[in-house]
Amino acid sequence: MRMNEGVEWALHSCLNLTWMDPGRAVPAARLAAFYDLPAAYLNKQLQALARAGILTSTSGPRGGFRLARRPEEITLLDVVVAIEGAEDAFRCEQILKKGPGADPEADYRKICLISQSMRQAELAYRKELASRTIADLKADVERLYPATPGATRAWFANARP
Amino acid sequence: MRMNEGVEWALHSCLNLTWMDPGRAVPAARLAAFYDLPAAYLNKQLQALARAGILTSTSGPRGGFRLARRPEEITLLDVVVAIEGAEDAFRCEQILKKGPGADPEADYRKICLISQSMRQAELAYRKELASRTIADLKADVERLYPATPGATRAWFANARP
């Protein structure tokens, strides 16, 4: 059960975007260069975020990506779901239906206690992720590493590849 | 992020084993036939449970698998870890280390706030799974579906493929 690598990239990129001037789009290539990531592949992940309504994309010169809504309104769960999809990791295949004495009409995804337990655990996971926003991350970083926002902003403003 | 299919099989098989006579081993083929699963592949999953010390295996005629310890001492997390491995789903690749102004000595898996948040969510997930044992499942099934234990025991005692 390995999570998509792109989740880490997407979270860091969203965080970096919070420090950009509002209305200023950043190209995927620039975001990728910041961490020395493969640009085309990061672009793919950012596309997913755009489809999910987390980012807005602009084509052409001076185009790129920017946050579609305020950092307070973007949870970590939003980003994870945008990249990984909304499906649960544990997929109940209803093997009870193949067992003896099964009810062909029953929906074992609901009544199977194993399925319920696994779903409850994933619910706790999602709840934790949903309780934390990009704004929370931003605030914590600015408190613990006060130099980071300025340095990041400067890098994106100056560095010309 | 899809979880291994074998987790579902393993959990159901462990639960079924709680209803067997103690000291009585059940072959993988029999456990597989109960849900019409591919026997060789289920065998592979049960091997993993045996390696993890959840089951004990016996070769030869009248051999098979049985629970290695009491159902109260087997958590859902034990089973999931046995099949999926102990690694976290989210693997922090420390991309901050590639960024400008990074500290080559720092362990960003510990100080990166994104990594911390993701780990905290997985901790909640694991905590939930660890709080529920096979014995809990057994008790709930026996309460909600009183016919199941007897029917299961009878199937394993009678059915000769």
Added chain:
DNA sequence: GTCTGCATACTCGGATAAGAGCTGTCCGAGTAGCTTAGG
């Protein structure tokens, strides 16, 4: 000087390959029980 049209370069977006991991299968090593022969 100002406006308009055009060429240009830039960026996203989806279509297209390589690699890793999960899924599924097979056969060999080892063991318990049965059969058979001998005492």
Added chain:
DNA sequence: CCTAAGCTACTCGGACAGCTCTTATCCGAGTATGCAGAC
């Protein structure tokens, strides 16, 4: 009848393919910009 040796059949265990999903890359569609030329 009892015992013991050998044989048989059964079961786990790990080694071996097929397939899906992740990872990575490339090229085309569309657009804002800047330039050139006409008014």
